[in-house]
Amino acid sequence: MKSAEMTSKLFRNCSLPERVYRWFNWAGAYTPILMLMCTILLVGGLSRALLVLWQFDRVAATPVWPDIFLHGLRVDLIMAGLVAAPMVLLLPLLGHRYCWAIWKRLTALWALVVVFSFLFMEVSTPTFIAEYDTRPNRLFIEYLNYPREVLGMLWEGYLPTVLTGILVVVVLTLLFAYFMRPWLQETRPRSYRKAIVLWPVVVLAVFISVRSTTGHRPANPAMFALTSDALVNSMILNSTWSVAFAIYNLRHEADASDSYGSMAMPAVLDEIRKEPWLSDVVFRSEQFPTLHQQTPARNRARPLNLVIILEESLGATFVESLGGRPVTPQLESLKDSGWWFENLYATGTRSVRGIEAVVSGFLPSPARSVVKLSLSQTDFFTLGELLKKKGYDTGFIYGGEAHFDNMRSFFTGNGFDTIVDQQDYQDPRFTGSWGVSDEDLFEKTHEDLKQLHASGEPFFRLVFSSSNHTPFEFPDGRIAPYDQEKNTVNNAVKYADYALGKFIESAQNSDYWKDTLFMIVADHDARVWGSELVPIKNFQIPGLILGADIESRRIRTVASQIDLAPTLLSLMGVAAEHPLVGRDLATFPDAPGRAIMQFNDYYAWMDNVFNVTVLRPDQAPLSGVYSKETGQTKYLKQAPQEAQVRKALAHALLPLKLYTNRSYGLPGE
Numbered sequence: 001m002k003s004a005e006m007t008s009k010l011f012r013n014c015s016l017p018e019r020v021y022r023w024f025n026w027a028g029a030y031t032p033i034l035m036l037m038c039t040i041l042l043v044g045g046l047s048r049a050l051l052v053l054w055q056f057d058r059v060a061a062t063p064v065w066p067d068i069f070l071h072g073l074r075v076d077l078i079m080a081g082l083v084a085a086p087m088v089l090l091l092p093l094l095g096h097r098y099c100w101a102i103w104k105r106l107t108a109l110w111a112l113v114v115v116f117s118f119l120f121m122e123v124s125t126p127t128f129i130a131e132y133d134t135r136p137n138r139l140f141i142e143y144l145n146y147p148r149e150v151l152g153m154l155w156e157g158y159l160p161t162v163l164t165g166i167l168v169v170v171v172l173t174l175l176f177a178y179f180m181r182p183w184l185q186e187t188r189p190r191s192y193r194k195a196i197v198l199w200p201v202v203v204l205a206v207f208i209s210v211r212s213t214t215g216h217r218p219a220n221p222a223m224f225a226l227t228s229d230a231l232v233n234s235m236i237l238n239s240t241w242s243v244a245f246a247i248y249n250l251r252h253e254a255d256a257s258d259s260y261g262s263m264a265m266p267a268v269l270d271e272i273r274k275e276p277w278l279s280d281v282v283f284r285s286e287q288f289p290t291l292h293q294q295t296p297a298r299n300r301a302r303p304l305n306l307v308i309i310l311e312e313s314l315g316a317t318f319v320e321s322l323g324g325r326p327v328t329p330q331l332e333s334l335k336d337s338g339w340w341f342e343n344l345y346a347t348g349t350r351s352v353r354g355i356e357a358v359v360s361g362f363l364p365s366p367a368r369s370v371v372k373l374s375l376s377q378t379d380f381f382t383l384g385e386l387l388k389k390k391g392y393d394t395g396f397i398y399g400g401e402a403h404f405d406n407m408r409s410f411f412t413g414n415g416f417d418t419i420v421d422q423q424d425y426q427d428p429r430f431t432g433s434w435g436v437s438d439e440d441l442f443e444k445t446h447e448d449l450k451q452l453h454a455s456g457e458p459f460f461r462l463v464f465s466s467s468n469h470t471p472f473e474f475p476d477g478r479i480a481p482y483d484q485e486k487n488t489v490n491n492a493v494k495y496a497d498y499a500l501g502k503f504i505e506s507a508q509n510s511d512y513w514k515d516t517l518f519m520i521v522a523d524h525d526a527r528v529w530g531s532e533l534v535p536i537k538n539f540q541i542p543g544l545i546l547g548a549d550i551e552s553r554r555i556r557t558v559a560s561q562i563d564l565a566p567t568l569l570s571l572m573g574v575a576a577e578h579p580l581v582g583r584d585l586a587t588f589p590d591a592p593g594r595a596i597m598q599f600n601d602y603y604a605w606m607d608n609v610f611n612v613t614v615l616r617p618d619q620a621p622l623s624g625v626y627s628k629e630t631g632q633t634k635y636l637k638q639a640p641q642e643a644q645v646r647k648a649l650a651h652a653l654l655p656l657k658l659y660t661n662r663s664y665g666l667p668g669e
Helices: 002-013 016-022 025-054 056-060 068-094 097-132 138-143 147-157 159-184 192-211 230-236 239-250 253-260 265-273 329-337 351-360 383-389 404-413 438-455 489-508 511-515 561-572 642-660
Strands: 292-294 305-311 339-345 393-398 418-420 459-464 516-522 540-546 553-555 576-578 594-599 602-607 611-616 619-627 632-635
Touching: 016 025, 016 159, 025 056, 025 068, 025 097, 025 159, 025 192, 025 230, 056 230, 068 097, 068 192, 068 230, 068 239, 097 138, 097 159, 097 239, 138 239, 147 159, 253 642, 265 642, 292 561, 305 351, 305 383, 305 438, 305 489, 305 561, 329 489, 329 540, 339 594, 351 383, 351 404, 351 459, 351 516, 351 561, 383 393, 383 459, 383 561, 393 404, 393 438, 404 418, 438 459, 438 489, 438 511, 489 511, 489 516, 511 516, 516 561, 540 561, 561 576, 602 642, 611 642, 619 642
Parallel strands: 305 459, 305 516, 339 553, 393 418, 393 459
Antiparallel strands: 292 576, 339 540, 516 540, 594 602, 602 611, 611 619, 619 632
8 A cells, every 4th residue: 555655656746758658668668669659649640630620521421430530540550650660670789788878869869750750741731631632642742842932832822821830840849859858868778688579579560550451462542542532531541651652652653553453455555446536547556556647627738836825723613604703704705716615624633734635645644744754754745746847846935944843854855946934034024933924924925926937937835824823923903803812813813814815815916826726725723622532523624726717616525635636736737647545626526525534543534425434543443423513423333334444444554554665756767
């Protein structure tokens, strides 16, 4: 009794860190490892609970509620095992009395670094979700390559949030260090013999924690994709593991689409070549299996020039006649002047994905866009390469820095002679975080086109806008604001539309208009998010072809960005041999349409009557029906038809097969 009272008294006299430490010090040399693992579980669980409260309406609407916390605990155990593993493996070498001081400092330092990193990722998560509707993923890593643009965006748009987040992370890390202090004050080495006896058991426990399954493959994010809401699926994870897995996938991009299923290359090509617009053409090349001859729908003595205006983040969300907000009056006023697309869909959610589809006609894949992949930096097909071989002056005009997203390297290596970016503008009217304003961009473009036309040489220009990008900076006094607050996406879109309208008006009054084909199209929507596995509504984008002798026409068939390149060549009057698998809408206006969409790890195929097939990594495909009226996809209980799955799978597997074999290009001279 006296002994118990004495122990109780001693415990009451202990500081708070010492009291907490007593709950762990029975683990001997494993004490800091156990403290670290428990901290990961505590932070991960608390962060998940706060995210669920924040997004409770979406979480409660899914069948995974309330089991999300049990599944989340499993993910946090994986993370806890991963961060514990290095120290567990080092313990036999450093856990004895001769290295005790080193062991204490090393484990404490490792624990502090891990906790700081884990806290940083969790604190960063709400802001990332607010922007991209998912936990940090591979996009988080890719943006780290462009610190100037990212820091500028954070400074202008998220400074209070960033400063608060940094303060929270630092304070909580110092709090963890405060509780680790008793470990560093240990003077008596713990039993090395006991630690070694327990070591095999601890190693096995850590291994089981990390693998988290008895299946033939370790746990991966696909195992926790339990609902049709991608955000809720990501909440089950923790952000550190989500990013770590993204880094792992970056090292295995060549076979990233294999998780959808397998199909031999001959079978893939058979499915691709069944499309009505490819069924009668001849494929003569073994090196370039999709290479074929295209005969244009318009015969011209002199093919037209081409200008593609790629509008940043201009989804159908901002076009009233497509069901969006009325913030693009200039674009709407032009829709009767040319070919207006009523059912055009982007292939992805990033600018480079839009570039890949529009300029190269390349199918999307779960890997990074080919704009950023190493094997496609030279000898990869682009309209620039094709038109350059036909005597065109080719170039890319941008208001920001062309190195962003590796655009400069991709374009210069694949047929673009001229690159104009931010450093080439003298005294621009306005410069924001992402470069000069769209007005500056289009004034530069207009002067360039006048000079090119005066030279008599045919030309192709890709013009990429940037004003409609977070933090939505643009010059004052140009538009009547749609929102009361200035720097909003609606106001930025309205400004971008204003600048576009001014440019088209100048072009229509210029000599080059009658000889030039213009394509106005978005790279993707501003924010692709929602409670669906693949939010198809946010993949719809506007598209308009005008200029020269192009008549007014409504394109009502479902179309994809990959259809634009062959259609433009056909309208320009360019006869060409190329590897494009998209549909020439000028020659095949009545063929059944389809849209192809890559969203995170999911691949969606939608046919002309809005039947949807979704391929999921390491899971069975889903079938559904998309409604344009509601903007929702109703997924069906029955599996999709085998023919639809084969068609979708063939198109999902083809791009990386062509990329890894360097088989998407033009034959040499």
